Amino acid sequence: MYQENAELRLPDIEEDRMMDGENVHKAFFSGADSSCPSAPAPETPAIKAKDLTYRYYEQGKRNILDHADIVIDAGKITVLMGSSGCGKSTLGLVLGGLLPENGGLLESGSIELFGCSLSELSSRERAGLLGMMFQNPDLQYCMDTLRREMIFCLENMGCDPEDMDRKIDEAAMHFHMEGLLDRKLRTLSGGEKQKGILACLYLMESRCIFLDEPFANIDPEASEEILESLENLRDQGRTIVAIDHRADLWADHADEIKVLGEGGRVLAEGINRDNIEDFRKLFQREGIFFPGEAGAACGSEDRACSIFSASEAKDIRRVCDPTLSASPAEVRDSHVLLVSFRQKALEVNIKKLYDRGEKLRKRGLLQKLSGKGRGSGVLPGKSSRSKPILCDIRLSFEKGSMTALLGPSGSGKTSFLLSLLGQCAYEGEILIHGRELGTIRENELYSDIGMVFQNPADQFITQKVGAEMEKSLEIWRPELSEEERSKEADRLLSDYSLERFRNYSPFMLSQGQQRRLAVLAVLAGGQSILLLDEPTYGQDSRSSRAMMEHISKKAESEGLTVIFTTHDGYVAKRWAQRRLIVRDGRISEE
Amino acid sequence: MVKIQDKECRKKKMAGGGLHSAAGSINPSVKALTVLVTVLLLAFQYDTVLNLFVLAACLIALLFFSEARLISVVRIMIPASIAAAGMFFMGLYFLRGGSVMQEMGAQEGTAISYAVQTAAVRNLDGALALSSRILAYAGLGSFFVLSTDPEEFVSSLIHQCRLPAKFGYGILAALHLVPGMQKEYADIRLAFRTRGAKTGKLSSGVIFAMLVNCIRWSDNVAMAMESRGFSDGEGRTYYDIPRVRIRDIMFFILCTGSISLAIFKISF
Numbered sequence: 053m054y055q056e057n058a059e060l061r062l063p064d065i066e067e068d069r070m071m072d073g074e075n076v077h078k079a080f081f082s083g084a085d086s087s088c089p090s091a092p093a094p095e096t097p098a099i100k101a102k103d104l105t106y107r108y109y110e111q112g113k114r115n116i117l118d119h120a121d122i123v124i125d126a127g128k129i130t131v132l133m134g135s136s137g138c139g140k141s142t143l144g145l146v147l148g149g150l151l152p153e154n155g156g157l158l159e160s161g162s163i164e165l166f167g168c169s170l171s172e173l174s175s176r177e178r179a180g181l182l183g184m185m186f187q188n189p190d191l192q193y194c195m196d197t198l199r200r201e202m203i204f205c206l207e208n209m210g211c212d213p214e215d216m217d218r219k220i221d222e223a224a225m226h227f228h229m230e231g232l233l234d235r236k237l238r239t240l241s242g243g244e245k246q247k248g249i250l251a252c253l254y255l256m257e258s259r260c261i262f263l264d265e266p267f268a269n270i271d272p273e274a275s276e277e278i279l280e281s282l283e284n285l286r287d288q289g290r291t292i293v294a295i296d297h298r299a300d301l302w303a304d305h306a307d308e309i310k311v312l313g314e315g316g317r318v319l320a321e322g323i324n325r326d327n328i329e330d331f332r333k334l335f336q337r338e339g340i341f342f343p344g345e346a347g348a349a350c351g352s353e354d355r356a357c358s359i360f361s362a363s364e365a366k367d368i369r370r371v372c373d374p375t376l377s378a379s380p381a382e383v384r385d386s387h388v389l390l391v392s393f394r395q396k397a398l399e400v401n402i403k404k405l406y407d408r409g410e411k412l413r414k415r416g417l418l419q420k421l422s423g424k425g426r427g428s429g430v431l432p433g434k435s436s437r438s439k440p441i442l443c444d445i446r447l448s449f450e451k452g453s454m455t456a457l458l459g460p461s462g463s464g465k466t467s468f469l470l471s472l473l474g475q476c477a478y479e480g481e482i483l484i485h486g487r488e489l490g491t492i493r494e495n496e497l498y499s500d501i502g503m504v505f506q507n508p509a510d511q512f513i514t515q516k517v518g519a520e521m522e523k524s525l526e527i528w529r530p531e532l533s534e535e536e537r538s539k540e541a542d543r544l545l546s547d548y549s550l551e552r553f554r555n556y557s558p559f560m561l562s563q564g565q566q567r568r569l570a571v572l573a574v575l576a577g578g579q580s581i582l583l584l585d586e587p588t589y590g591q592d593s594r595s596s597r598a599m600m601e602h603i604s605k606k607a608e609s610e611g612l613t614v615i616f617t618t619h620d621g622y623v624a625k626r627w628a629q630r631r632l633i634v635r636d637g638r639i640s641e642e
Numbered sequence: 643m644v645k646i647q648d649k650e651c652r653k654k655k656m657a658g659g660g661l662h663s664a665a666g667s668i669n670p671s672v673k674a675l676t677v678l679v680t681v682l683l684l685a686f687q688y689d690t691v692l693n694l695f696v697l698a699a700c701l702i703a704l705l706f707f708s709e710a711r712l713i714s715v716v717r718i719m720i721p722a723s724i725a726a727a728g729m730f731f732m733g734l735y736f737l738r739g740g741s742v743m744q745e746m747g748a749q750e751g752t753a754i755s756y757a758v759q760t761a762a763v764r765n766l767d768g769a770l771a772l773s774s775r776i777l778a779y780a781g782l783g784s785f786f787v788l789s790t791d792p793e794e795f796v797s798s799l800i801h802q803c804r805l806p807a808k809f810g811y812g813i814l815a816a817l818h819l820v821p822g823m824q825k826e827y828a829d830i831r832l833a834f835r836t837r838g839a840k841t842g843k844l845s846s847g848v849i850f851a852m853l854v855n856c857i858r859w860s861d862n863v864a865m866a867m868e869s870r871g872f873s874d875g876e877g878r879t880y881y882d883i884p885r886v887r888i889r890d891i892m893f894f895i896l897c898t899g900s901i902s903l904a905i906f907k908i909s910f
Contacts, residue, residue, distance in 0.1 A: 154861065174873065191866065192866040195818070208873070252870065509855065512851065577838060
């Protein structure tokens, strides 16, 4: 019996119903039958939504979804793409029935899942039809191990307790996760957690799986693995719907790509790998990464490009080095030349670098990391047996250079950046403009080095977008009058097309918009070194290009030294003069 | 039969191989009730020996009949000892209604040490009883916390104490976010400082940002739970329903009974 089931790769939904026989499971399905046709015709679409109008605030004027219609075919992998903040995620939540139940107002519209009206389904029936997977792998688990989470899911579905072990083993085998079932979730990598969620959805026999930016927090290898699992599920008759920014990841796997515009309305559908070339213009207009181009594309009407036009570049170059002839094509080459005689902004000479947790554990989490202790080569005590995360780093960063740090998740990219802020214990020395990190006072240090974190929402110190900029200017440029400050704040915001959100709370912006605001706010201080942790993820190509353009302009004209981490090889190639690979405890040049 | 064994074995695996020692296998709700009743019984007694006996029993149970690590016991007992010491000295000086210092003031100069001594001797017993009670409570608390798996406790509360499932699983989900919150606080503080904002040890701005994040987290987790079909309605099955067995009842009677008996003997 056991063996037999293990070999059954995916129990066909019909078959499984019979297998479970007369238990609660059946009661659940028969319950669903009352509102659903028991065997929907094969051509019934998985999701059919009509005229959706949704907004977060009853009195609000901006409709996130504005008369959006969408039809998703069953048994296919469909990818929804669109620029940041166009309402993709909201659409997903509304289709999953999680909104407006958890807030907001659905003014009009009807949704059908496999021919059943969404409003008539209980949450259990809904989960059987549509399972959701979200962006952040840490915020999707209710339990602390995968096995417990799986049990939780099966309990919710009303599965017979006797069958649970068998089903869990089978699902674990299917996803090759047997060894991870009983490990604490916090010890798993982001990719493993996302795969675990997929295993849960598989277990719950959700007929349609909806993924909201499933790869935002995981590295390309893990993404590829999940994509393969998804194809596998599709071949077994499940419907997959995904929201993503990047066509290149999906191009070979998706059956159909739909492009969404403002208000969640479908601009184009039926895009697949054969006819994708015809839609290149649309992708560029909407600012979505086109496969193979990844941000290099630049529409002529795109105002973002005007931030750093060729003529401006010439001017900068002339100022810097009047002897060179001025041809736009040479701008980047000459930049490299310029860098060579500039002074070093940062020199790192570290024998052993420990991860941040070490220091936090050692010094007490909430303890003030002050004065002597901070960064001056503090060693963890002899008793601690932790291994250094990186060894033998000898690097120097020239003023005005942009450097990319690449490497798999957990390889120590972020720890390296944090060590430059004096947040990690290390043996060796870090010199900032020739001064040892440990001897610089905290205030001074942070007026010199700015960092934009992976979660940009952490950095907001006020409750309004406009105030955020003004506060930054007030801290770092106290000489400005109030009027100048407000004018300057407006100017900076409009640079990043954020001016219309001036009176919004920064927490209400989409993640991409939040990151742009964080970069702006950090740069407002005139820092000479900028550290960016994953600056482009969760953003469409237009906004990430505009941001990187702005930063690279600052690097060239003001000598800003930029170090950023990324998973995206294209981003690194496009923007960095130097690429470093972090792997196996070492940092090496590409 | 084989299947049952298999399930038992799996349950052990689920709990990380532990907590199914003698102390861990007692039904958590019964254990909580036992601890609560013992606390109430001790609250009305001034008996040092009894308190120390309870403390010793808890420590023995923890160290020899549960999976609790010595270090976690010590970690709880150190602050408890400090509190107990504080209680001891307070009792010593103030127990009989008046301060030793006042009595001392009446006999200014000549016999300070004598005054302190007489007052202290009178108060010594009471002070010892008070401070040892703190230790006994700490022992009881750590006995419960360190020998109980939170998951099992919540599951037992749902089944034995009729706690709504929504509430129970909500608590569990929140519990699993706590370690993340500590890291979050440190991260946000660093982020604030790099922006040039001043932050103290407990800065309101940082806490606000953290709370905003927590609300966002709880929203996300709630939505994730809901999208996995979780609801409070009927039709939910349970993998493992904790039951109150005879040995749980025996445990309760044994613990509360022996303490009641001891109290009875002391009183008469």
